[in-house]
Amino acid sequence: MINARKKIVKEKGAAPTAIEEEVAKALFDIEVSPSSDIKADLRDVYISGAKEIEVGKSGSAVVIHVPFRVWKVVKKIQGRLVRELEKKFNRRHIVLVANRTILDLNFKRKGLKVRPRSRTLTAVHESILEDVVGPTEIVGKRTRISVDGTKILKVYLDPKDKDKENIENKLACFSAVYKKLTNKE
Numbered sequence: 001m002i003n004a005r006k007k008i009v010k011e012k013g014a015a016p017t018a019i020e021e022e023v024a025k026a027l028f029d030i031e032v033s034p035s036s037d038i039k040a041d042l043r044d045v046y047i048s049g050a051k052e053i054e055v056g057k058s059g060s061a062v063v064i065h066v067p068f069r070v071w072k073v074v075k076k077i078q079g080r081l082v083r084e085l086e087k088k089f090n091r092r093h094i095v096l097v098a099n100r101t102i103l104d105l106n107f108k109r110k111g112l113k114v115r116p117r118s119r120t121l122t123a124v125h126e127s128i129l130e131d132v133v134g135p136t137e138i139v140g141k142r143t144r145i146s147v148d149g150t151k152i153l154k155v156y157l158d159p160k161d162k163d164k165e166n167i168e169n170k171l172a173c174f175s176a177v178y179k180k181l182t183n184k185e
Helices: 018-032 068-088 121-133 164-182
Strands: 049-054 060-066 092-098 138-145 151-157
Touching: 018 049, 018 060, 018 068, 049 164, 060 068, 060 164, 068 092, 092 121, 092 164, 121 138, 121 151, 121 164
Parallel strands: 060 092
Antiparallel strands: 049 060, 138 151
16 A cells, blocks of 8 residues: 555655555556556556546446646556556546646736746646547537526537447546536536
8 A cells, every 4th residue: 555655646646545545556456467568657647646436327427637747658558557447447437637727817926027828727627628529539518508607518529439338338428527517618
């Protein structure tokens, strides 16, 4: 268990929750197992948080937050890592999301001259959407505004994806997680 603790990096030494320790232990088990093909890539991967979100009738989803510095490594092995983690957490969907920073309009207080486009609210929400549906790619988006003013974002995923039938089962999970993380539908 002491080595699994190295897989969690919390801010200012905060104590990890039970679900975070469970995810860290699962990551450590995958890294240590001799039959794992993502063993070498997982050596540099650690998490910054995890939480469980209820997803209606289909059960629950575990949202794993990964520091942005590690996201490049995670992105390469995301499909295989999600499959392995779903085996460990039976009956729960796994969603990997990078930690991103949103800078508001008075960013000059923080000592910055210009606000990077990647730190705007819109850019961060688009990136979160790509993280949530990953490893599948988004091929189109439509925003539908109804008569009463509510906005619904329709996202079209890649129809040529290898794991298509598995993704169709997770669509409700994706929308619930995105709504929870961004307060958008």
